[in-house]
Structures are given as C-alpha cells and as structure tokens.
Amino acid sequence: MALTSETLDQLQGEPGWLRERREVALASFQKLAAPSKTDEEWRRTDVSRLDPNRYSKLEHLDGQKLLLPEALPKGVILKPLRQAAKEHPDLVEPRLFSLVHADRDRFTALHAAFFTGGTFLYVPDGVEIDKPIIGQHFSHETESSVLPHTLIVAGRNSRFDYLDEYIAENDDEAGYRTGSTEIFLGDGAQVGYVAVQKWGRNVWHFSDQRAELQKDSTLRLFNVTLGGKFSKTRVEASLAGEGSNAELKAIYFASGEQFFDFHTLQDHRVGNTRSDLLFKGALQDVSRTVYAGLIKIEKHAARSDAYQANRNLVLSDKAKATSIPMLEIDNNDVRCTHGATVGPVDPEHLFYLRSRGIPEKTAKRMLIQGFFGDVLDRIPFEHARKLVEAELEARIG
Numbered sequence: 365m366a367l368t369s370e371t372l373d374q375l376q377g378e379p380g381w382l383r384e385r386r387e388v389a390l391a392s393f394q395k396l397a398a399p400s401k402t403d404e405e406w407r408r409t410d411v412s413r414l415d416p417n418r419y420s421k422l423e424h425l426d427g428q429k430l431l432l433p434e435a436l437p438k439g440v441i442l443k444p445l446r447q448a449a450k451e452h453p454d455l456v457e458p459r460l461f462s463l464v465h466a467d468r469d470r471f472t473a474l475h476a477a478f479f480t481g482g483t484f485l486y487v488p489d490g491v492e493i494d495k496p497i498i499g500q501h502f503s504h505e506t507e508s509s510v511l512p513h514t515l516i517v518a519g520r521n522s523r524f525d526y527l528d529e530y531i532a533e534n535d536d537e538a539g540y541r542t543g544s545t546e547i548f549l550g551d552g553a554q555v556g557y558v559a560v561q562k563w564g565r566n567v568w569h570f571s572d573q574r575a576e577l578q579k580d581s582t583l584r585l586f587n588v589t590l591g592g593k594f595s596k597t598r599v600e601a602s603l604a605g606e607g608s609n610a611e612l613k614a615i616y617f618a619s620g621e622q623f624f625d626f627h628t629l630q631d632h633r634v635g636n637t638r639s640d641l642l643f644k645g646a647l648q649d650v651s652r653t654v655y656a657g658l659i660k661i662e663k664h665a666a667r668s669d670a671y672q673a674n675r676n677l678v679l680s681d682k683a684k685a686t687s688i689p690m691l692e693i694d695n696n697d698v699r700c701t702h703g704a705t706v707g708p709v710d711p712e713h714l715f716y717l718r719s720r721g722i723p724e725k726t727a728k729r730m731l732i733q734g735f736f737g738d739v740l741d742r743i744p745f746e747h748a749r750k751l752v753e754a755e756l757e758a759r760i761g
Contacts, residue, residue, distance in 0.1 A: 366417040367393070367478060374422060375446070375480070381457055382449050389466040389476035396470040408654045408686060409596065409625045414568050416474055416509075419540035423508040428481045431498035439488040442497065445513055448484035455486055460515060463546040463574035463602075471570045471596075475511055475542045482513035485526060489519035489550070496525040496556075496745050503563065506537040510563075514545040518553035518581075525556035525745040530563055532591060537564035541592070544572040549581035551605065556584045556744025560752060563591035565620065571597045577637075579605030584744040587614040588752050589624055590759060600629035603637035603668075612641040613742050615752070617759045618651035618683070628657040632668040632698075641672045644739045646732055646760075647683035656688040659702060663694040672702040677735050679709065679728070729760050 372386055398414070399406035428444065436442060441452060449456045466476035483499045501512040514528055530543045541563045549555055563569055569592035575583050589595055601610035610630065618624050630639040645653055659670045676685035687704035709731050717727035736756060743749040 367420050367474065371420060371422065371478065377450065378446060379450050379453060381453065385461065386477050389473045392467045392473035393470055393477055396467075396473060398470055405627060405656070414594075416471075416540055419507060419509040421505070421508045422478060422480050423503060423505050423510050424480060428483055428512060429500040429502070430483065431500065433493060433495035433497070437491045437493060439491060440493070441484065441486040443484055445479075445482035445484045445515055452484070452486070455517060456484060456515065459517065459546065459548060461546070463576060464544050464572040472572060475513070475544055475570065478509065479511045479513040479542070481510065482515070484515045486517045487519055487522040487524055489521060491519065491522050493524035496527055496747050498527045498529065498747070500529045500531060501543065502531050502533060503537060503539065503541065504533045505539070506534065506564075507539055509540040511542045516545070516547045516555070516557070518547070518549045518555050520550040521552040522550070523554040526558070527748050528559045530559070530561045530591070532562065532564040532567075535564055536566060538566040539564070539568075541567045541569045542571060543569070545574070547575040547583065549575065549577045549583055549608075551579040551581060553578075553581045555582070558586045558588070558743060558745075558748040560588040560748070560755065561591055561595065562755065565591060565593060565622070567592050569595040571595075573598065574600045574602070575610065576602045576604055577608035577610060580607035581605065582609045584611045585613070586743050586748070588755070589614070589616040590755060593621065594623050596625040598627045600631065601639060602631045602633060603639060604633050606634050606636040608637050610639045611742070612639065613739055614643040615736055615739055615756070616643075616645040616653065617756060618645065618647045618653055619649050619759070620651060621649070622651045624653045626653070626655045628672075630657075630659045630670050630672065632661045632665040632670060634664060635666040635668060637665065638669045639671070642739055642742075643674045644736060645675075645685065646677040646679060646735065647685055648679035650680070650682045652684045654686045655704070656690070657702070658690045658692060659700055661693040661695050661698050661700065666695050666697040668695070668698045668700075670698070670700045674704040676706040677709065677732065678706060679732070732760050
C-alpha cells in the first residue's frame with residue numbers, strides 16, 4: 365500500500381487550511397526524487413534502500429503523553445498539535461512548516477503531509493515556567509510510521525524548558541520515524557529544549573530541528589541520538605535579532621551497524637549575535653557517523669561570534685566517523701572558530717587506569733563517561749540531564 369491522498373483521509377477533523385497544506389506537501393513527496401549521492405548533503409548518506417511507502421500504516425494520530433508541572437500559568441496553551449491547528453489557527457497557521465520547509469526534500473515533504481502525533485506549546489509574553497514540560501512520543505508497532513511534530517512559540521521575555529522523548533516500546537522494531545521541531549523565540553525569551561531519540565534499532569529516522577531567535581533571546585538546544593539503524597538529524601538556528609544567542613549541543617552513541625548523519629547550520633543574519641555548537645559522539649563495532657556543519661555569517665552580521673566543534677571517540681578499528689566543519693563569511697568584523705577531531709581512546713589514559721588494577725572494560729567505560737562529561741553538564745535542566753546520563757550509562761554497558 366502506498367502513501368496517498370486516501371491515507372490523508374484517516375486524518376479527520378482538521379481545518380481546511382491544514383488539509384490543503386498536507387495535499388501540497390503530498391504532491392511534493394510524490395514529485396521529488398529520492399536524494400542521490402550527487403547531492404552534496406547526501407553524498408555520504410545512502411537512502412537507496414528506503415521506500416517510505418512500505419510503512420504506509422500511520423500508527424496513531426495524537427499518540428503523545430504530556431507530563432506537566434502542577435499547574436501551568438494563565439495563558440499558556442499546551443495541547444496536541446492537530447487540535448491546536450483547529451482551535452488556535454491564528455497562532456499555528458502562519459508558523460507551521462515555515463521553518464522546516466515541506467519542499468526541502470522528499471522526506472520533509474512526507475513528514476509535512478502525514479505528521480500525526482505532536483505538540484503545540486505557546487507561552488505568552490513575560491510568563492515563566494519553573495519546571496520542565498515533557499512530551500513523550502511512543503511507537504508500539506513494527507513496520508509502521510510514527511511522525512510527531514513539535515511547534516513551540518515563546519513570547520517576549522518568557523522562560524521555560526521543554527523535553528521531547530521519542531520512545532520505542534520494542535527496541536527491535538522496524539519502521540519509519542520522524543521527530544521534527546520548530547521553535548520561535550520572541551525578544552528576550554529564554555528557552556531550553558532537549559530531544560532524546562531512542563526509537564527502535566531497525567528504524568529509519570529523519571529529524572529537522574529549526575529555531576528562529578529574535579532580539580536578546582537565548583536558546584539552549586540539546587540533541588541526544590541513540591536509536592535507529594539509520595538516523596539523519598538537521599539542527600539549524602537562525603539568529604534574526606541582535607543580541608540573540610544559540611547554544612547547540614549534542615551527544616550520540618552508535619553501535620552495531622548503526623549509521624548517524626548530522627547536518628547543522630548556525631545562520632547569523634544580523635550583527636551582535638552569538639552561537640556555540642558542540643557535538644560529541646562515540647562509535648563502536650562497525651557503526652558509522654557523518655557530521656557536516658556550516659557557520660554562515662551574512663553580509664550585515666558584523667560583530668558576530670560563532671564557535672563550532674565536533675569530537676568523535678572511535679572505539680573499534682571498524683567504526684568510522686567523518687567530520688566536515690565549514691565556514692561561509694560575508695563580513696570581516698566577526699570572530700569564528702571551528703574544528704573537528706576523530707580518534708581512539710588514549711592508550712596512555714587506558715594504561716594509567718589499568719596499572720591501578722581497573723579491568724580494561726571498566727577503564728574504557730570510565731574514559732567514555734569522561735569524554736561525554738563536559739557536554740552532559742551543559743544539558744539545560746536537571747530532569748533531562750539525569751535521563752540522558754541513565755540512557756548513556758545503559759548504552760555504554
């Protein structure tokens with residue numbers, strides 16, 4: 365069975381504007397060819413064996429679980445995205461898929477056409493929420509599609525933290541999974557956002573996380589990738605207002621035959637903006653990772669400050685990490701730094717621990733934990749930090 369307009373008929377009760385938007389995205393999905401290795405972004409990424417039509421069963425419509433503070437402040441809107449599209453079109457319609465463009469490629473088009481679960485969060489001007497809001501997205505069946513989308517709107521001078529968890533009921537399940545997010549930060553807003561991806565180890569996973577930052581706003585975005593046989597994640601921040609600051613952090617741990625692909629963009633559209641990116645990953649067995657990141661300083665973005673680093677710890681002779689940091693600078697009055705490392709566990713550090721009676725397996729685990737330590741400390745809020753530490757400990761063994 366293929367993903368067609370008949371599939372869209374399962375999505376009842378939506379406003380007309382959303383159905384029309386889905387149909388446009390479906391037309392793009394049907395028209396666009398699968399990416400080829402002649403496309404620079406996909407040159408090291410093979411999707412030739414993927415046929416999304418194989419996973420035409422949409423597992424659920426609004427399958428997320430929301431864990432909330434005791435009471436949300438007045439004016440905060442938190443509800444399933446499809447419900448919000450119907451009840452709050454003034455907030456949702458102009459923003460939905462305005463950052464994550466539905467026609468970017470075949471897979472974003474598919475996501476925009478058939479997204480099912482998902483969350484809408486609106487926090488009004490000046491509102492602060494002390495405890496994190498948690499959205500959990502579950503998959504229960506194999507050979508299905510689970511396509512959640514999160515839309516977050518932060519009013520002027522608002523402050524809050526949000527966690528998305530993508531959870532497989534069965535670690536061996538196969539299927540097609542996404543988990544995309546759009547975040548709009550008003551002037552002076554402070555947002556912490558964490559995404560923890562632990563889908564089944566046999567799924568195809570695609571994710572786009574895009575944020576737009578206005579004047580004096582701060583985004584602390586943290587991405588954790590653990591699941592999927594194939595996972596492609598794009599993290600992009602558009603610094604559109606002076607004084608805005610984006611901290612983009614990630615950890616990933618690949619094992620077995622897993623393949624993880626990361627593309628990042630730090631887009632400084634105006635001056636006096638700052639971005640700081642650090643992606644750290646460990647690889648073992650025959651796993652592979654690709655990281656490609658671009659710092660883009662536009663013509664009128666004087667006094668921009670951007671930092672980008674990708675660090676990889678290779679734990680096996682057959683694992684392979686590829687890292688490609690890039691700069692595109694159209695203004696001379698800026699400060700930009702980028703770098704990448706790929707290497708094994710330091711044999712001197714391992715020898716030091718073993719010489720003190722620590723078994724080799726335990727010593728390696730300690731070194732891996734130490735490698736991730738500085739980036740774990742930057743997770744925006746404690747609940748997410750503890751969750752990520754526990755997940756990472758389980759993966760390391």
